[in-house]
Amino acid sequence: MKKNREKVLTKNLKEDLRDLERYIEEFSTFLPLAVCTANPLGIIININQAFQNLTGYDATAIVGELAINLFSNKKEAETLEKTVFKEKTVRTKELILLTKEKKEIPVSVSASTREDETGNIIGYFLAISDISEFKKLQEGLEEKVEERTQELQEKIEELERFQRLAVGRELKMVVLKEEIQKLKEELEKSKPST
Numbered sequence: 001m002k003k004n005r006e007k008v009l010t011k012n013l014k015e016d017l018r019d020l021e022r023y024i025e026e027f028s029t030f031l032p033l034a035v036c037t038a039n040p041l042g043i044i045i046n047i048n049q050a051f052q053n054l055t056g057y058d059a060t061a062i063v064g065e066l067a068i069n070l071f072s073n074k075k076e077a078e079t080l081e082k083t084v085f086k087e088k089t090v091r092t093k094e095l096i097l098l099t100k101e102k103k104e105i106p107v108s109v110s111a112s113t114r115e116d117e118t119g120n121i122i123g124y125f126l127a128i129s130d131i132s133e134f135k136k137l138q139e140g141l142e143e144k145v146e147e148r149t150q151e152l153q154e155k156i157e158e159l160e161r162f163q164r165l166a167v168g169r170e171l172k173m174v175v176l177k178e179e180i181q182k183l184k185e186e187l188e189k190s191k192p193s194t
Contacts, residue, residue: 034128038067056100072096084111106135
């Protein structure tokens with residue numbers, strides 16, 4: 001009776017474990033965010049479908065490679081890796097991802113350590129978001145700001161020229177009025193008295 005109960009429990013646990021593994025696999029496939037898992041040495045041990053779509057690497061080509069080799073600036077990638085081990089989490093660090101075809105893609109990278117049940121670090125997760133569209137939009141906005149600034153500078157210069165002309169003209173008017181007033185006074189003085 002006890003052995004049957006243990007068999008049933010073991011069977012149920014195995015089924016639960018298979019269901020959990022299937023759930024994790026389905027969730028990982030569904031997740032639109034590119035994610036890879038690395039061991040404590042920084043070696044990639046797992047990737048999801050979004051990672052494959054973004055980088056062009058399939059699991060057989062990239063698993064076993066160093067995660068820092070995914071990025072064009074190795075020093076920045078090493079700094080990110082050191083920071084995640086030190087602080088346990090890194091949020092939104094901008095790096096340049098190198099695809100399998102060596103295409104450079106600006107990305108935002110977040111990382112978080114993986115720990116075992118006793119708190120020992122057993123690796124880390126990397127979440128990678130393509131920000132190339134955001135960068136294009138940002139560059140476009142920066143260009144528009146620069147154009148608008150140039151337009152405004154030109155308007156300011158035009159207004160300053162106009163102000164100099166207007167002030168110069170006003171000063172001439174004041175001088176002319178003073179001369180007219182002097183002439184009137186001289187004319188009055190030169191009139192014969194009656």
